[in-house]
Amino acid sequence: MEKGDKRIIRGWVFYDWANSVYNLVISSAIFPIFYDNITKKKYADSLCLETKHLLKDEIIEVSFFGIKLSSSVLFTFTLSASFLVVSFLSPLLSGIADYTGSKKKFLRFFCYLGAFSCMSLYFFNPARIELGMFSVFLASIGYWNSLVFYNAFLPEIADVNDHDRISARGFTMGYLGSMILLVICLALIMSTDVGSEKLNYMRYAFVFVGIWWIGFSQLTYRVLPNNVYGKKPEPGYLWRGFRELKLVFGEFKSTVRLKRYLIAFFFFNTGVQTVMLMATIFANKEIEWPEGSGSTGLIIAILLIQILGALGAFIMSKVSQRIGNLKTLMISVGIWIVICACAFFIRKPTAFYILAASVGLVMGGVQAIARSTYSKFLPETTDHASYFSFYDASEKIGIVIGTLFFGLMEFWTGSIRYSIVAVAAFFIIGFVALLFVPKEETEL
Numbered sequence: 001m002e003k004g005d006k007r008i009i010r011g012w013v014f015y016d017w018a019n020s021v022y023n024l025v026i027s028s029a030i031f032p033i034f035y036d037n038i039t040k041k042k043y044a045d046s047l048c049l050e051t052k053h054l055l056k057d058e059i060i061e062v063s064f065f066g067i068k069l070s071s072s073v074l075f076t077f078t079l080s081a082s083f084l085v086v087s088f089l090s091p092l093l094s095g096i097a098d099y100t101g102s103k104k105k106f107l108r109f110f111c112y113l114g115a116f117s118c119m120s121l122y123f124f125n126p127a128r129i130e131l132g133m134f135s136v137f138l139a140s141i142g143y144w145n146s147l148v149f150y151n152a153f154l155p156e157i158a159d160v161n162d163h164d165r166i167s168a169r170g171f172t173m174g175y176l177g178s179m180i181l182l183v184i185c186l187a188l189i190m191s192t193d194v195g196s197e198k199l200n201y202m203r204y205a206f207v208f209v210g211i212w213w214i215g216f217s218q219l220t221y222r223v224l225p226n227n228v229y230g231k232k233p234e235p236g237y238l239w240r241g242f243r244e245l246k247l248v249f250g251e252f253k254s255t256v257r258l259k260r261y262l263i264a265f266f267f268f269n270t271g272v273q274t275v276m277l278m279a280t281i282f283a284n285k286e287i288e289w290p291e292g293s294g295s296t297g298l299i300i301a302i303l304l305i306q307i308l309g310a311l312g313a314f315i316m317s318k319v320s321q322r323i324g325n326l327k328t329l330m331i332s333v334g335i336w337i338v339i340c341a342c343a344f345f346i347r348k349p350t351a352f353y354i355l356a357a358s359v360g361l362v363m364g365g366v367q368a369i370a371r372s373t374y375s376k377f378l379p380e381t382t383d384h385a386s387y388f389s390f391y392d393a394s395e396k397i398g399i400v401i402g403t404l405f406f407g408l409m410e411f412w413t414g415s416i417r418y419s420i421v422a423v424a425a426f427f428i429i430g431f432v433a434l435l436f437v438p439k440e441e442t443e444l
Contacts (some may be wrong), residue, residue, distance in 0.1 A: 006159050011223030012172045015150050018216035019211045020174030021181045026118055029182055032280040034202040039071040042126035047214060072281050074370045076407035077235055078133045079277060080400045082140035087167065087396035089325050090148045096388035097149060104226040107149040111217050114142020119210035122203045144396060150206055152388040153224060154375050167372035168317035169365050175310035179303060181212050186299055195389025248386040258377045260437045262394055265370055268333045270398030271423050278406050282416050297349050301356040308360030315411045316365025325373040326437055332366040333431045340424035344417050
């Protein structure tokens with residue numbers, strides 16, 4: 001296979017279009033609102049009250065295997081647990097994928113796991129919340145594990161000089177595609193003014209996500225090559241895959257630029273992902289929305305983030321061509337620090353929209369450039385999945401720490417505001433770490 005084949009690159013980019021609906025509809029927009037409303041209704045029913053009579057700052061409790069805890073804390077801890085599983089599972093599976101040349105098969109498996117788990121959220125019932133959170137858990141594993149194998153194709157299908165542009169193109173397509181599905185789902189949800197019907201229509205959105213994800217991913221599977229390097233595996237895949245990973249880790253430890261970059265990425269991406277995952281819950285709790293407009297206001301903010309996220313990915317790819325990837329990342333991380341500090345003080349919808357616009361501009365850019373930078377820094381190798389598993393494991397362990405830290409801060413302080421501003425510490429450490437990443441690779 002020759003690098004730079006336009007048909008293959010288009011197919012690769014389309015997986016971003018296919019899977020980003022999970023990140024928007026399930027992680028950021030409709031499911032968090034659905035989850036908040038349905039658990040709030042269940043809690044109000046247990047007190048023989050109407051939902052509107054609950055205090056704005058009242059902590060909504062749920063019973064999870066007999067343990068009483070805040071609904072937002074349960075959501076945070078469920079995601080943390082899924083990321084912990086991914087961080088341990090992806091390195092082992094990537095070693096097997098590299099040894100057997102089967103990245104495409106693993107990509108397809110985790111795509112289907114995530115998509116069908118999303119569809120199962122149609123049956124989410126707060127009376128059996130354990131089953132519902134298990135679907136959330138599996139959907140997260142499917143989405144994030146599929147990205148390991150998806151990202152690993154980038155250095156195989158494109159030349160180094162094209163990585164920034166193609167990575168940004170993927171994120172841009174993802175933002176646009178997910179926005180289209182979100183608008184379709186919103187049109188359905190907003191077609192009724194009855195609260196119970198709105199919740200039921202939200203359930204259809206989860207089914208649409210699964211269908212969209214599986215359907216458009218077929219364009220990717222049709223053109224992406226399998227076993228690019230013609231690997232001929234022998235029996236004993238598990239052990240040989242582990243040995244493959246061990247060899248790659250030995251190579252990785254001898255690098256300086258790649259290793260230092262991964263440390264910086266660990267910290268600043270922990271901040272990015274934590275904000276992305278928790279922003280909707282924060283806004284739903286802390287912004288003083290006009291009566292009955294909270295959900296609509298959140299959706300408008302999320303759409304704004306999507307539009308500007310696509311624009312931000314394009315702008316950052318152009319900026320990186322002029323000043324370099326590392327300087328571009330430092331500018332983005334600096335803006336994130338300011339965003340976290342400002343979030344502590346905002347209460348009005350207008351201020352939140354301005355903050356959401358700022359998040360959108362840097363969110364797409366920092367994700368696209370972070371991925372392409374890591375791809376550029378890789379040594380000459382055929383073990384791309386194994387190398388990207390370190391990237392992915394770093395990302396997921398960071399999210400585990402970030403979301404756990406976020407939940408614990410709310411648990412300890414009783415305010416989610418302290419959680420969001422505390423995330424700035426991850427960005428500050430990441431910014432400092434970027435200063436120590438050399439421009440050229442050296443070996444220890």
